[in-house]
Amino acid sequence: MELAAVDAESLQAERSGEWAAPGVERLASITGSRDQARQVANDAGPSSEGGEEGGPLPGLDVQEVHHPAVDPAAGPPGLEGIRAEGPFHLGSRHGEWTFFDHQGYVQEVGSYRAGRRDGPWRQYARNGQMIQLAEYVEGAQEGLWRRFSREGALIEEGSYEASSPHGRWVRRYSDGSIKERGRYEAGLREGLWEFFDDLGRPTLRTGTYRAGIRID
DSSP: OOEEEEEHHHHHHHOSSOOOOTTOOEEEEEEOSSSEEEEEEOOOSOOSSOSOOOOOOTTOOOOOOOOOOOOTTTOOTTOTTOOEEOOEETTEEOEEEEEEOTTSOEEEEEEEETTEEEEEEEEEOTTSOEEEEEEEETTEEEEEEEEEOTTSOEEEEEEEETTEEOEEEEEEOTTSOEEEEEEEETTEEEEEEEEBOTTSOBOTTOEEEETTEEOO
């Protein structure tokens, strides 16, 4: 990953507001041994993986970054081109990070520990509604997972183990009625799965599965 950093004087000379190099996708504030610096990482968007991501230039001691509150519904100016903000520690992302879409709306918020996702991660629609909640442990997706509509209705829930769906799973229609339900083992359908149309009637997809393959 290519990184670029400038000191406070260069920032002021470049322009009075935020500084960004061509092609910049991520921006984080860091402090060095002498002056405050801006660090720019040239990678894009939130990762779907929980592994190690990004880091500051070696030799720079990082402090926590504080950001003003963002109103996703307002589409605040000044965030265009910034894809993520958050602190580093000892060369790895550590602490809370916020990811934005290309128009500056908050897209995802969560914490890193030593460069790996850890704890709850939330995704948001542009109206500010949380649309997904996931849990991570040392970079692996573990535990509860939920998906919501833009209006806040729960439309899907299940759990993960070692980053694969595992255990009971339920998907719903927008009115809350059951669309499908069953159980996963290591990411594959296992046992009885029930499927329903929007009137609550069982469909022909209902059946018994082994290792993801229907057997009846």
